[in-house]
Amino acid sequence: MGFILPIIPVITVLLLFLTRKSFLQHIINLLASGLLVIGALLLTYKVVNQGSIRYGFLGGIFYVDALSVIVLDIVIIIGLVTSIYSVGYLQEEIRQEKIRPGQIKRYYLLMYSFIFTMVMALTVNNLGLMWIAIEATTLASAFLVGFDNNKYALEAAWKYVIICSVGIAIAFLGIILFYLSARGVLSESAALDWVALYENAKSLQSPVLRLAFIFILVGFGTKAGLAPMHTWLPDAHSQAPSPISALLSGVLLNSAMYGIIRALTIVNCNLENNIFTGRLLLAIGILSILTAAIFIMTQRDYKRLLAYSSIEHMGIIAVAMGVFTPLAVFGGLLHMINHSLTKSMLFLSAGNILQKFNTMQISKIKGVLKILPFSGTAFLLGLFAIAGTPPFSIFSSEINIIVALFSGGSIWIGVVLVLLLAVVFAGIVASLFRMFYGERDQETLQPGEINKAGTGAIVVLLIAITLGGLFMPSYVIELIYQAQGLILGI
Amino acid sequence: MLEFVKILSVLILLSAFVLMGNKRINSYIETFRVQSLFIALMAGINGIIMLRTEGRFDLLAICVLILVLKVIYIPGLLHRTYAHVKYEVEKDFILNIPILISVCSGLVVFTYFCLGTLSSIIPNSIILQLVNSVSVIWIGLFFMISRKKAIGQIIGFLVIENGLFVTTMLGTEGMPFIVDLGLFIDLITAILIMGILVFRINDLFDSIDTDQLNKLKG
């Protein structure tokens, strides 16, 4: 069932090429994302029941297991939400004459090739191919970032392409070293197959692997927006159209993190401890959170603020992976899910606010709750959620990570983490909350939601993250436990 | 015959230095062309060896690809791009040449030092090439840091890619063919995208000086 997942986006792209009417394009978009979700769910069901799946064709490069399925589901579900949102979003953009109707086609084309690359990255079992796919995600999304085609968007796109390509190149060096470390252990064809690598991890050459891990960490870390390689992220996220920001933040970062996790698994298995990787990841993770905290404190642009918060959360996941105890890994994976849901919801509601107020300056906005009752409330609650306030879902994963830190002996890192999180919260409140309250001063704005469908999607997400805080569907947990087993090699 | 490979890898490194020493954008492109030529040769030699030993063609195919893409097509593309965008002579680099060169040599030493951990497990011949090619990567990165113009950065990126190619061809065996192929495709698209972006930048900013791309900060 899994093999249709990469195919659907391809077909969609072809269909989009053929169609001319924007109406049809919207329909195709919705259908495609719907189909994707169905396929993904079936696949998930299968994986939950029978563990990893390997497909014979194309030399068996397609391979899915719990870990990839988790990220895959995130990709596809966020994809669905985004595509639902995009319909209303694009229509509003056209109504405000920001884009021409002709651009809709381009938008969808790019979006689906973007999704396609990510699906690819998550379904292949070959590190090299995974790298290619992830590099391709950059290229596919570059024009999406520059979609608005003004000075800022262009600058963001340029930085995005350059920095990510460089980073990814370094990651490729790491992969070559992986290959090198397998010299004499594995046959050439299998030398990048990460399953094979994992199975023979013990016999790989550790010094080479260590170097390889460093390069992969930096390389994929660049894509995942870990400090100090994060610099492209705030620009790209703030300049891209809101739905695309949601995709970037909720999905792309995770796929990059997925690459790191894959490598991490092998290296730790080879070194038989996580001291080396742990130190690097903890350092980078804490650094990311610290950077985010500093930037959030005095942020003037709400989309940038959200972007920095993404950096923070990637940092948290990195810390979790660095601790590498079952609890931590569990928390990290759970955090991936929760963060992408919450963050994409935030970006989507931010998109509504942006379309209503036509500014990203916090200081220029007042009375959001009055003017946009639904997405405003969602944004407010989402901010509490993203800051790790109970009872929202992010809290539940953060608490797992923190507990892991404290019971794993690294108490002081735990203390630093907790305090930094609190500081981030304070920063969000201090810099962002003023835009929610007060009377609206622009009489031109009349209250009421634009993009009804999109708002509906937002509300659904809100409910999901609120309930997810206390009760997760048990098969999700089951899936996470499987992935945890894979990562820890239990 | 492996001697040639060693010499070539040194030559590639040298070309990287030369590139760093260049002042004009046209000469960047030419140096890059030369470097790619060396790489093509290297691929060719390795390909012949492999053909002899295992009877595989893929490295030769790669050699051809490199010739077509990196020696002929991409430099031409860059030349054309550069011809389109406005051109005024100005100092393109942030530090002066001697310092840049010395930093690069420092990079080579650094790389050698850092790869010292591998010396126990990998034959010296490979270490040599590894050091050379990896230093080429760092030099390329440093080139990007040191050049202001957009095209300079594209070149730097290409040099990094070159370094990666050389590294893939370490010793006799290259990477699986499909990976190299993918690498090429990505490369092409990347260059195309960057080229398009350069056009747009030039349209909007009336210059390809990336120092003007600093509106987004904080």
Added chain:
Amino acid sequence: MLFYAAYLFKSSLILYILAALIALLMTKNQKTCNILVNSICILSALLGAAASVLKLTSGVDTLPLIQVHSVVPFISISMTIDNLSAYFILALSILVCCVSVYSLGYISSYIGQRNVALFYFLYTTFILSMILVLTSDNAIFFYISWEVMSLLSYFLVVFESEKSESQRAGKLYIIMTHLATAFLLVGFMIIYSYTKSFDFGLGSAAAIMPDSIKNIVFIMFLIGFGTKAGIIPLHIWLPSAHPAAPSNISALMSGIMIKTAIYGLIRFIPGCLGVEHSWWGITILALGIVSAVLGVAYALMEHNIKRLLAFSSVENIGIILIGLGVCFIALAQNNQLISSLALTAALLHTFNHALFKGGLFLGAGSIQYAAHTRDIEKLGGLIKKMPLTGFFVLCFSLAISAIVPFNGFISEWLAYQSLYAFMINGETGLNILFILAVAALGLAGALAAACFVKLFGFSFLGLSRSEQALRAEEVPLSMNIAMGILTFLCLLSGLFPLVALKLIDPVTVSLGGSSIFSTLRGGFLIVYYPLEAAGNTISPLIFVIFLVIFIALILLAARVVGGKYLERRYGTWDCGFEALNSRMQYSATGYAKPIKIVFRILFKPTRQVVMEGDSIYHPDAIQYKTSYTSIFVKYLYHPILLAVKDFAKITKYKIQTGSIHSYLLYIFIAVMAMMLYNRFL
């Protein structure tokens, strides 16, 4: 009996949830929503009160209520009600009952103006969250409900969100409380890292943890709970947050919410850590002294009634902390009798403060309801317009100034007793601190009296100082009924202290103290303490009886000696100038000025006098502005805040320069650094 307690308790919980749902559903029909929700709340509050009384008298300590485990690790709902929580829930229920009665009238002014349904949803869930805080027996669940409580109260603070002051207050509040909660979390986590369990396995941590760690955890808890309790210098959110909320909410916040912090201190520090060092108690005692005196000193300077009340909450928290401090010191020297005596004082004052401070906030609400202002300078003469409210506020003022025969006096008296009992045979160093505590209690009491004479006198007596005060009229009956109940309770527990003490005794016993009740000899009406020292005896009731008799006799004597009472109404003496008007009256500012000058070090008072007119000798008008700044805000918070902000602003542009070269350089450096690390591994 215990079974009934659990049953009643659960049913009251369900009723609260029901009320919340009803509030959500009845967005359209606000009137019925108002009535329905309040009546349900009253009912469930009564159930809760009954449950906790049953629990307290049943003699069994812990009573597990609900255990629900979610699939996510560490996320579980587990509620247990023991004597301590039962006691606090009793206080909560009583206050909630009165506040709900009050809201019937008070919120009716909101109908049509604001989203009443939303308000009631927040109101009920807020109550619910407080109950969860008080009953949770698992650290994570405690943390969750604590945060939820903060969140909901935040939304209630910013409920009147169009006011910029509400926004500022809310921002300050949520930031402070969240930072504090982080410290709490750290504390819990450190404990966990030793005990490997989040259940309140009380005392379990004490055995395992090393002293140094215990001290750290203590400090964490002190900061965490101290901020919520509003002890000085962590109090700055409190005087801005309480006034911003609607008055009935302020009553709940000041009456119960800040007491949950006291609950936390009692629950975790003696319960979980086990007090071994006297310096813990000494720290708390010192903080208590500071909070008590400074709190009321700042209260005296305020002319916004609700800010004044908020500051006076800080004072009362200080008094409670003095009790707690003594208790902890006694525990550290394991002197059980004194510890439980001091704990009783603290708990009783907690309860009393809930009553009269709740009442005072309701009173403030009535004043605003009637006169549409909270500014004392604009009020006056209300006692003729709204006699009932006036009378109740007078009673609450007496109670909070610890004046006989109201309940405030009893708890302060107990505090004095515990200090005395300690001083009889404590060591010198501590005794000096205790003496300071005595002086502080005295000073705080007297200042409180001054403060509340000001509140009562300037808002209810004299001439009305503004139009709206003139147009004020008595508030709806329900509001007065609520305040009446509270007044009655204040008087009751002031005259028959043993009623309350009987309920506190199980708490102190279950916390490992020895029952002081065995030593309460004498009749039901007399509190009688034979400590090691000779007995100190008071009986407020007897003195009230004496007072009544005396007054009767005096009236009689006057009648007999002076004959019939002839009264002539005449204007107040105006020194023979034209008749007195309200602007000639003494102003509240002037009233507080002597004390402001005496304690000028605390207030840094500033004033400016602007003479309008051509000659300064014959000014047409004189403008007199006076203001004061809290030294804590000025010398503690502002500097830190500025430093952080500047640092962030500067580094922001230093890191994210916008130049792609520097970005590439970061990557470059990152790789180099990691490779070096690898090399030197």
Added chain:
Amino acid sequence: MNNVIYILVQIVVILAVAPLVNGINRKVKALSQKRKGAPPWQMYFDLYKLLKKNTVVSNVSSWVFKAAPYIVFATALAGALLVPVTSKLAGSHIPGDFILLIYILALGRFFMMAAALDTGSTFGGMGSSREAMISSLIEPSILVSLFTLGLIARSFSLPEIIMSVQNTGIPLSNPVYIMVFLAMVIVLIAEACRIPVDDPSTHLELTMIHEAMILEYSGRHLAFMEYGAAVKQLIFMTLLVNIFLPTDQFITLSGLLAVVLSLIMYVLKIIVVAMVIAMIEIKTVKLRLFSIPNLAALAFILAFLGILQYFILGGGYA
């Protein structure tokens, strides 16, 4: 039975003596100013006359204004019950200690201060605010001094304290008592509104405090206010004389005679103290309002030093 007798004696003696103190005080002052002055018992006549007069009530004021005099007077009397004039009857006493005493008097003060605000007169507000300041500044000194005595006597109840003092020889021979005594003198002056804190005999708004508060009162209200003030003053004097100048231990015989004797001694002591106070008033000048805190601070320091010495010397007095 005992209690009834005790209460009656207390009430009668206090009521009887209170006005006398003021009279003597005025007389002494008059003599010092080479005036003949009114007879010491003048105040009885004044009170009687005031009772007979009919009263003027400000039409601004409310019930608080009218209730205040009775409450003030009643609380003063209730307080008087706690301070035994003679230790010969103190075998049985009613439940209450000095903390209760202080807070009962506080009730009266609260109403007095409130009533002063009730008429809307500027003088009232001024007096009230000054009273607020002084009372709150003096409160710690009272508490600390009485605490010291309570610690020494191992009890808070004043009869106990007075009893215990009698068998420690001459109290004023040891430092603790001296310190506390001085503190109490200052407290007395402050509470009784005497120079240098307040000037009872002026109606100049710059100086008056207590008088300003009761300025609006007339007729029987004024009478009770005055009388209450006098009783309160007498309470503090009684504390002073019975604690620091105990004489009852010299009275060896018992029964009614002893009581009478000790009462006579008591009255004499009170007269002496009244004169002393008067002398102080003559010798000193009224302080600026804002140098009163210094006096209060002095009182507190004295009390504090006293209890400090008690602790340092290890409480070896009981």
